[in-house]
Amino acid sequence: MAKEIQKIYNDPNDFFNSPEDFIVDRGTEYMSECKDLLLNYNVGIQYVNSKCNVAIAKRDHQEFEKYASFWQDAEDFHLPLINRSRAWFKRLCINDDIYNNTPTQLIWNEAVKKALNNKTIIVRLSVKHRRPVDYNEPLLPSYTEVRYLLKPGELEGRRKRATDCNWSPEVFTIGSYLIKENQPILYKFYKGPKYLFVKEELQIIPLDTVLPSKYIFKH
Incomplete structure (x- = not known):
């Protein structure tokens, strides 16, 4: 290269x-x-x-x-x-x-x-969204605790197995978000994965939820 x-x-x-x-x-x-x-x-x-x-x-x-x-x-x-x-x-x-x-x-x-010519352009929608997007989309506030949808094989670094979890075993906190015109809101975690997520990829954890000990997930 x-x-x-x-x-x-x-x-x-x-x-x-x-x-x-x-x-x-x-x-x-x-x-x-x-x-x-x-x-x-x-x-x-x-x-x-x-x-x-x-x-x-x-x-x-x-x-x-x-x-x-x-x-x-x-x-x-x-x-x-x-x-x-x-x-x-x-x-x-x-x-x-x-x-x-x-x-x-x-x-x-x-x-x-x-x-x-280094000018800003507005890209057309690749798909028609079935829900409100950009500034019309309901915003998840910062410090909301969520789990994210795992990609195939992300949990163990190989192909997805039938026994793998669908959602991340660890809970993360929303740190910031990004709003663009005609695009879904993108969320970024505080001290979590570096890539961004849309709302459908997040599972909100209610405040009164009692989570298992981290020892269970690691052993």
């Missing part, structure tokens, strides 16, 4: 030359040498706390691979199974205008032009 980033910075004609921010997940490929290289170019590194935050970039990569993968397959068919060709990468022509000039359901051409 560091070698590919180095190629971008060494190419003065590259569109993405000298970016100010670099948004990545917490994968190991972005650590060590890659991190040192970005800091050397005074690039701000922003780590996302959830794979959902990089979903747009991953979708862009998926669409690009549909056009580029057949070159890779054609080269590999003529090589032994243990070898992989890298010559196909040199023939790729990455044309971002294909994506920038393609209307989508959420943003249109004019919105893309504004985004490229």
Whole structure:
């Protein structure tokens, strides 16, 4: 990964030359040498706390691979199974205008032009909400005790089992929230997981609830 980033910075004609921010997940490929290289170019590194935050970039990569993968397959068919060709990468022509000039359901051409000029745009709704959102949504006050909905395999770091809990065994306190136009309110915990939650992912704990001892959850 560091070698590919180095190629971008060494190419003065590259569109993405000298970016100010670099948004990545917490994968190991972005650590060590890659991190040192970005800091050397005074690039701000922003780590996302959830794979959902990089979903747009991953979708862009998926669409690009549909056009580029057949070159890779054609080269590999003529090589032994243990070898992989890298010559196909040199023939790729990455044309971002294909994506920038393609209307989508959420943003249109004019919105893309504004985004490229660092202007604020309002994204259309991807789904129609069946409940009030943004400033019309009932707000859960701070210091509300809740449990959050576990992702598959989150409890033990592997695939979800039938005996796994649906809600987190530990109770957390809402520390802050984020309100955006046409979007559900996002809640952040005080001393808890770093990613944000919507209301449907939270289970409110009544004040008079007597919770089991933490010793039971740990043993």
